[in-house]
Amino acid sequence: MPATDDFTVTPYAVEGDIDYDRLLDEFGAESLTTEQKAQFPQPVHQLIRRDVFYAGRDVDAFLAAANEGKTHSIVTGRGPSGPIHIGHIIPFYFAKYLQDQTGCLVYIPLSDDEKYLLKDKSLDEIHGHTRENLLDILAVGFDPERTRIVVDTADADVVYPLAAAFAKEVTQSTVDATYGDPENIGLSFYPAVQAAHLLLPQLVEGRHPTLVPIAVDQDPHVRVCRDIAAKQRYDVSKPGALLSKFLPALEGPGKMSSSGDAASIRLSDDRETVFEKIRNHAYSGGRRSVESHREHGGDPEVDVPYQFLYYFFEKSDERVERLAREYRDGSLLSGELKEIAAASIADFLEAHQNRREELGPVADELKQYRLRESERQAARKQAGYPSTRVF
């Protein structure tokens, strides 16, 4: 994507064409090196190989622990403001890959509080989305022994005490400078809740490297939390971050919207819908006519169906490179590329939907992923609270 001055990236707004390298300069994060990429478990995931996760903070400590069989954890959350689309689920499948390969702990916070505070939606609406989102997350198939799912208001007995403790370390002016002036005092406080999410694995399991795979716009949350950890009031290391680019929107470059846009692909879309959306809405890098395309070729760099395959949905490097080559030389038509991408996404969604359908009621399924009582007490104690829950 072209570098321009015309883009905005905060946790609440992503606009314009994004210069990912300049973002790193501004945020103070570092590109992943070839050596770092090689230390991810083999075979290295395409998200790493292809620089979708392109930068990070303190990635080395996490990789060292993973390769030495020591405790290490991923925190990857979800703001339940609407149905999950394909861009949102990718970090969860990435976490699942890491868990399968290295046994890493996966902590999954759902910020129903933040989304209620941020959106013009009722608690009922937010919790409808929360239940649906949970089923999608459960369908990924995490190992219950190594995975914990936390819903902020349902697990407030542990989330709030931690957040209140961490809040003492964060000034309002830090929040204003990082996020812009919050709309309400719940959003003023929310960075402390997010710090509780990111430090929770260490509070439960003891000090260890945590990595937070997030789209680059969420980096400010990690930085606020790293500042809290750096004050050394708690026995935790600063959480690391693995920063990703945004999956392009169907209509073209920029972040995919979750706000009910009919043109984004949802996890619940059936095969026909996926094909319809890709055929009719996906931004193409092809030429206007078949003749022109055969003669001049298309541009995979801006072609959304190609980008979907490249980012995540085509595992084979050989195949994804061949598609780009054939698209450029005009032998692969735009419509053909769309069919290939749609089939790949539809296959992925069908497998996901089948796993989801096999799940029981969400409350029953969730039980095995909730924090154990001993883990809640451990976290509270590590945050400085009395070891008994009741005075």
Add this chain to the structure above:
Amino acid sequence: MPATDDFTVTPYAVEGDIDYDRLLDEFGAESLTTEQKAQFPQPVHQLIRRDVFYAGRDVDAFLAAANEGKTHSIVTGRGPSGPIHIGHIIPFYFAKYLQDQTGCLVYIPLSDDEKYLLKDKSLDEIHGHTRENLLDILAVGFDPERTRIVVDTADADVVYPLAAAFAKEVTQSTVDATYGDPENIGLSFYPAVQAAHLLLPQLVEGRHPTLVPIAVDQDPHVRVCRDIAAKQRYDVSKPGALLSKFLPALEGPGKMSSSGDAASIRLSDDRETVFEKIRNHAYSGGRRSVESHREHGGDPEVDVPYQFLYYFFEKSDERVERLAREYRDGSLLSGELKEIAAASIADFLEAHQNRREELGPVADELKQYRLRESERQAARKQAGYPSTRVF
């Protein structure tokens, strides 16, 4: 006390000589009328008769419910930043009087979160005070069937979801204007927690009049909560307030300090200590010499031992008026008045301490005062959360 321009009253600072009438003008509250005072249960408590509780908001609705035998509640809390002194416990004994007379519900929140966020103390210190403060509150002897005690971080499963919901209604600029710029984002959020305290009785028991007996400096908390209630997103009426003057400090006019000042009288002080503190530290309205006092008389209006008796510790109006008369005409000496006040306070404290000593471990005693599971679910549901606790 004289009216001057030289005073400051916010929830975090009380300084200078206080003009209680001007405070009402500024805060928009109203003095209690003779008719309102007469509607308190008979015999009307000396705190009401003598204008210590001198003003309020929406007191009529509370009194009507009390006199008609309908549901009504008091919320009176404690910030556990240190040992309780005699000024702090008075609202609890007042609530106990109301509960005995009218069967009113008493909700008692302990804001350990706020005190940790506000003070330069560790969580350990705050929770040491919390345990000690709880024992003193339990020693008042509330009816467990009609009393609920909530500790913010120990009851966060209900406090935080409510506070997060209410926080959406409060802007940061409202908080800044009401309290001054908060020191950290926990204090930015705290007015939402306090709103949860004040609306909790109605969320648990259904809409009914709630009265909050507080020193006038805490009125801003009530106003923020009343604004939330006024938005009618929830089925609650605006909590009323009963506003009190400050019990004078031992050394003279102003608010009694809880910050470990040796000269304030603590609930744990034994008889000898009380006498020593009153004799050696209490500000006297008497004359310099016995001869001068016999000739010109003393001034009970500024005499702290007299004020202690007048505010709370001498129930008999006849006796308290006689003491003032005899002090003014010189027949009652300053030292004699001190002995009378010290004896009355020491008697009160001995009775309190005896009840406290009969209590078992705090966790055991507290159990019967904690929110029942059904009450927690009712409050969360009334605040707009799913009726089941787990998704």
